[in-house]
Structure formats: structure tokens, C-alpha cells
Amino acid sequence: MPRGGEVALAHRNIYILPTRFGLMYAAALAVLLVASINYSISLGYVLTFLLGGTGVVSILHSYRNLAGLRLRPGKAEPVFAGQPALFQIWLDNPDARERPAICVQAGTHEPLATDLPAGHCGSLSLLLPTQARGVCRLGRLQLYSRFPLGLFRAWSWLELDSECLVYPAPETGAVPLPEGVDGVQAGAALQAGQDDFSGLRGYRPGDSPRHIAWKAVARGSVWLTKEFAGPAGGTVWLDWDALPGLEDEARLSRLCRWVLDADAAGRAYGLRLAGQEIGPAGGEIQRLACLAALARFRLPPRGGGL
DSSP states (O other): OOEESSEEOOGGGOEEEEOHHHHHHHHHHHHHHHHHHHHTOHHHHHHHHHHHHHHHHHHHHHHHTTTTOEEEEOOOOOEETTSOEEEEEEEEOOSSSOEEEEEEEETTSOOEEEEEOTTOEEEEEEEEOOOSSEEEEOOEEEEEEOTTTSSEEEEEEEEEOOEEEEEOOOOOSOOOOOOBTTSOOGGGGGSTTOOEEEEEEEOOTTOOGGGBOHHHHHTTOOOEEEEEESGGGSEEEEEGGGOTTSOHHHHHHHHHHHHHHHHHTTOEEEEEETTEEEEEEOSHHHHHHHHHHHHHOOOOOOOOOO
């Protein structure tokens, strides 16, 4: 089974067997041949060998429909646990002939079919369910085709280096953020009308789009970011050890909820996990870094006997 970031199919990994209709076709030819021999029907011989030769030639066309085909994985965007992971697969047809009815199947999921024009490349999008956080891998794929007559099925197994990051499912409902370093209850920062504008500063990559001074940008000025003071401007730490009464996965769901809420409120926040710390910051880069840390977090070992 070929593996890697890009896979090219060749005779070493393409297999061919007759389909159910192919077996019925062969049985019908056998009956026709016996009848032609029994009754000495010359046209029966002609028809039998003509149809038999057509079936044999279809073996070559079934093989050539897959041989030389190249596959490579596309980018898989992160999702939250419970959401389907979308994997994109690119199929490249380098030959000057069309490749119709190419099917790709992942596990027991419904196969997807596509036609590849000569010298072109196409893509297929596979949706795979996710139940738990972590890394969801595309796994083993089956590529097959019954072209041209459906008498033979040519297929190949392959495994592409493609994975999707699965964040913990955020806790549902309103969960107040913990207190900031200034002692202000951070949950109050989520209420409208409590942020006080304090000035402008130069734009930094990762700043929230809601805080960009768009009017100044529209006037042709340099990019500026609005700063706020008061309760909404405090830094808040999202700490694993601050949730001792919850199960491990429930803690991660709570932390995920806090990360999303703090980012939506434009807060500066940091994340502390067992053996890992992400310093306080804000914006999209901070949100993605914290969510990735939660997704890849390995639970601390439990104490116990041998």
C-alpha cells in the first residue's frame, strides 16, 4: 500500500478482479460457446469470440484508467469535536486522455466519484465524523474504477499524510471567565457598554478586526488599533489547576469555552496547562495557539499501583 504526501499509482499497487456482472458475462459466453459447439453454429462462434475479446480488452482499459494517476492531500481546516472533518484530496491526470468514473472511498463511508479531463487535476472533499479531540487522520483510502464496461473492477489501497486538528467541544451555556490579574471579575467584561476607549496604537499582526480603526484606514492613514481601559482591559489567566472539581475532558471543554469568550470580548488572556504555558495576548494568533494546545494536550498521568 503506497503512503506519503503524494502517491503515484503503478502496476505494483493496482489490482483487478471481475465484478458480479463480469462473472455473469463470462457465464453467458460459456453457454453461448457450448450451444455453438453443440449445434455447429458458425455465427455463434463469431459472436462468442467477439464478445470474449471485448471483455479481455476491457481489462487493459480498466487498468489504464488508474495507472499513472497521482494523488496528494489538501489542507484540512481544524474543527471542534463532534463536527465533521473536511479532507480535500487532489487527483492529477498527467496523461493526454480522459479518466472517467474515478471513485474514492474512506472506510465504510459513501464513495465519491469524479471524471478527470486529459491533463487536468480535480479534487474531492471527504467528510469524516469526529468524536474526540486530538488529531484526526484521513487513514486508508480505496481508489477504484469499473470503467469502461463494468465487467472488471480495478482498485488500489493508499494512505495519504493528511490530518485534521480537532479542538475540544466548548462547554455549552454561559460560563463566567475567571478573575483577571487586577481582581476584576472577567465575566463583567462580556457585558456591553463597559469598555472605555483609551487611545490608539499601531496595528500588530493578530489584533482583533473589531478593534481596528477602520475610519482611519479608509482615510488613507496607517493601520491603527483601538485600546480600551477598565474592567475589559485586564489580563485573565485560564488555568487547568483552577478547575479541580471537573473531569479531565470537562476541564478542557471549559477552557475552550473561556478561550472563545475571551477572544470574543477582546481580552488579553493566557493559558496554563500541566507542563505548558502560553503567555497573555489577544487576537486570532493567540486564539488558534490556545485551541491547538488544548487539542494536543496529553492528560497528566494518574498515580496508582503497578
